[in-house]
Amino acid sequence: MALPLTYNLRNVLVRWRATLATILGIALVVAVFILIQSLAAGLEQSGRNTGDPRNLMIVRKGSTAESSSQISREQLKTFGYLPQIARDGRGRPLLSADLTVLVSLPRADGNGEANVTVRGLGPMGIELRPQVTLTAGRWFIPGRREAVVSTKMAQRFAHCAPGQHFKTGGKELTVAGWFDGGNSAFDSEIWMDADEARDLFDRESYSSVLVRMMDTNAAAQFMGRMEKDRRLPMRVVPEVAYYSEQTRTSVVFKVIGTFLAVAMSVGAFFAAMNTMYASVGSRTREIGTLRVLGYRRRAILLSFLVEGGIVAALGGLLGCATSVGLQSLSVFLGWQFGTMSFNTFSEVVFQFRITPGLAAQGLLFAVVVGVLGSLLPAIRAARLPVIAALKEV
Amino acid sequence: MPTNGAIVQIRNLSKIYAQGEIQVTALDNVSLDIGACEFLTLMGPSGSGKSTLLHIIAGIDRPTSGECRVQNIDVTRLNESRLADWRNQNVGFVFQTFNLIPVLTAFENVELPLLLTQLSRKERRQQVETALDLVGLADRARHLPRQLSGGQEQRVAIARALVTDPTLVVADEPTGNLDSHSAQEVLGVLKSLSSDAGKTVIMVTHDPKAAAFGTRTIHLEKGELIKD
Numbered sequence: 001m002a003l004p005l006t007y008n009l010r011n012v013l014v015r016w017r018a019t020l021a022t023i024l025g026i027a028l029v030v031a032v033f034i035l036i037q038s039l040a041a042g043l044e045q046s047g048r049n050t051g052d053p054r055n056l057m058i059v060r061k062g063s064t065a066e067s068s069s070q071i072s073r074e075q076l077k078t079f080g081y082l083p084q085i086a087r088d089g090r091g092r093p094l095l096s097a098d099l100t101v102l103v104s105l106p107r108a109d110g111n112g113e114a115n116v117t118v119r120g121l122g123p124m125g126i127e128l129r130p131q132v133t134l135t136a137g138r139w140f141i142p143g144r145r146e147a148v149v150s151t152k153m154a155q156r157f158a159h160c161a162p163g164q165h166f167k168t169g170g171k172e173l174t175v176a177g178w179f180d181g182g183n184s185a186f187d188s189e190i191w192m193d194a195d196e197a198r199d200l201f202d203r204e205s206y207s208s209v210l211v212r213m214m215d216t217n218a219a220a221q222f223m224g225r226m227e228k229d230r231r232l233p234m235r236v237v238p239e240v241a242y243y244s245e246q247t248r249t250s251v252v253f254k255v256i257g258t259f260l261a262v263a264m265s266v267g268a269f270f271a272a273m274n275t276m277y278a279s280v281g282s283r284t285r286e287i288g289t290l291r292v293l294g295y296r297r298r299a300i301l302l303s304f305l306v307e308g309g310i311v312a313a314l315g316g317l318l319g320c321a322t323s324v325g326l327q328s329l330s331v332f333l334g335w336q337f338g339t340m341s342f343n344t345f346s347e348v349v350f351q352f353r354i355t356p357g358l359a360a361q362g363l364l365f366a367v368v369v370g371v372l373g374s375l376l377p378a379i380r381a382a383r384l385p386v387i388a389a390l391k392e393v
Numbered sequence: 394m395p396t397n398g399a400i401v402q403i404r405n406l407s408k409i410y411a412q413g414e415i416q417v418t419a420l421d422n423v424s425l426d427i428g429a430c431e432f433l434t435l436m437g438p439s440g441s442g443k444s445t446l447l448h449i450i451a452g453i454d455r456p457t458s459g460e461c462r463v464q465n466i467d468v469t470r471l472n473e474s475r476l477a478d479w480r481n482q483n484v485g486f487v488f489q490t491f492n493l494i495p496v497l498t499a500f501e502n503v504e505l506p507l508l509l510t511q512l513s514r515k516e517r518r519q520q521v522e523t524a525l526d527l528v529g530l531a532d533r534a535r536h537l538p539r540q541l542s543g544g545q546e547q548r549v550a551i552a553r554a555l556v557t558d559p560t561l562v563v564a565d566e567p568t569g570n571l572d573s574h575s576a577q578e579v580l581g582v583l584k585s586l587s588s589d590a591g592k593t594v595i596m597v598t599h600d601p602k603a604a605a606f607g608t609r610t611i612h613l614e615k616g617e618l619i620k621d
């Protein structure tokens with residue numbers, strides 16, 4: 001049988017001065033790990049949040065993003081009236097041919113310019129995206145040089161308040177209102193009328209077409225039909241799936257986060273090792289006594305591993321608490337994060353999301369580092385010769 | 394091997410420390426029988442091998458040659474883990490420096506050896522309380538070692554040594570760090586262990602007054618047993 005857990009807990013508490021630095025170090029590692037991973041999770045979530053399950057997204061075959069896709073008006077006519085497409089009350093197909101253009105706008109903080117995606121939408125475009133809601137002003141009116149900006153982008157870019165004007169493509173656009181994308185990818189966009197956009201940016205064709213299907217059967221039929229048609233080099237994917245694919249940027253975050261965490265955990269590893277060596281050193285006679293009482297070497301080894309694990313777990317919990325606290329604070333203060341998407345090279349915004357799974361990962365990570373760091377000290381403790389240990393003062 | 398009623402049978406026990414060229418003979422061919430209910434005291438000048446002998450009997454050190462049988466088990470031949478179990482079940486050790494675990498209460502210190510047994514929580518509690526009662530410290534169960542006097546600490550250590558109901562209780566200068574009053578109390582408890590509880594008690598001491606508590610005293614000199 002092993003030594004009781006309270007024995008380790010109390011030893012950690014009694015020696016808190018010596019262990020505090022290690023606990024704080026591990027807390028820092030865990031907090032950094034969780035925060036960066038949660039940024040990635042937030043980015044992925046914004047991808048997952050985007051799209052309506054009834055919609056299909058059509059881009060040119062071979063293009064992974066709208067920015068590299070072109071659909072001509074002739075092509076649109078060949079599939080725009082297929083019977084699988086749902087229709088509104090007046091019999092018009094629920095379809096939006098969109099044009100997306102990357103424009104460069106001055107940042108609100110005066111810190112140079114950044115890329116933003118401007119989306120020109122067809123007349124049904126807003127209706128097809130029910131998660132997007134107007135939060136200020138009004139929607140743009142087709143035929144006018146007007147734009148509606150996502151609330152989140154409006155905070156990051158200059159001249160984006162309703163009534164203000166910003167210049168792009170050499171022409172001025174008036175901001176008619178603000179919309180909220182519901183934490184989706186649309187939060188990183190500026191919307192306007194598709195035909196106005198084609199005119200403004202001098203484009204003949206569209207970038208993508210969004211269609212609403214009658215039902216899942218119709219969607220399958222539609223996809224099959226588009227696939228077979230050799231005249232139409234189109235890729236048709238569910239809208240939801242399309243946006244999930246677009247979050248490759250989060251991989252970069254994960255790699256950076258993991259790299260940072262690994263680098264820092266080397267430090268935490270040695271901190272834990274140092275703490276536990278000190279602990280073993282100052283408890284040599286105690287270890288000898290336990291052995292005399294009948295505790296085996298293995299029990300001593302286990303006990304010091306557990307103790308290192310406890311120290312690390314305390315650090316891990318503190319790290320989790322810190323990151324959750326930061327998240328609450330960021331929600332409270334309405335912070336959000338912007339980054340350059342590595343897919344579209346435009347500015348994307350999102351909120352970071354700490355999931356219980358991430359917190360558990362951080363904690364596990366800490367405990368593993370703590371236990372590994374304690375391995376050598378614990379082996380030393382277990383190997384102490386009893387008589388020599390008892391003679392220690 | 395004839396048993397002749399002895400609990401401990403020591404035969405031709407030697408312990409030689411070799412340090413480079415120099416050899417130190419800590420024990421030199423010691424043979425000794427110790428009976429049940431005996432309170433044996435070991436005396437002798439510093440460095441005469443008293444602690445070494447005690448450690449071998451208690452199964453925490455190994456001789457260079459010879460054997461040491463306790464209840465007919467040759468403890469010098471047990472492997473590490475078996476020896477640890479054997480110590481837990483058969484020996485109670487009392488140190489000069491008490492060696493209580495500072496973060497554990499008196500109760501928890503006494504309970505430590507019992508955590509290695511199959512006893513239930515309730516049985517352990519009963520045994521710990523009985524042991525603390527025996528050393529007159531039932532009311533100090535919740536105290537930490539630093540909240541106890543030296544004499545009280547040593548009595549808790551004795552309670553820890555006897556809580557498993559061992560055959561042997563061995564003590565290495567248990568009164569060495571105590572004032573004479575506390576020493577009297579501790580010696581009284583050790584004496585009653587042999588006379589009332591039927592344990593075999595072996596105690597190393599420098600103090601003839603302490604030795605007077607024992608039923609027999611043997612002397613060591615330069616690792617050899619002095620016959621008187």
Ligand SMILES: Nc1ncnc2c1ncn2[C@@H]1O[C@H](COP(=O)(O)OP(=O)(O)OP(=O)(O)O)[C@@H](O)[C@H]1O
Nearest residue numbers: 410412417418419438439440441442443444445446
């Ligand atoms: N690890 C060791 N290496 C070398 N010699 C040792 C070692 N341990 C003990 N000795 C020697 O063995 C001899 C007996 O030591 P022991 O500790 O048994 O003496 P003791 O009678 O208990 O003395 P004291 O009364 O001072 O405690 C001494 O000469 C000592 O120097």
Ligand SMILES: [Mg+2]
Nearest residue numbers: 443444445565
């Ligand atoms: Mg000694």
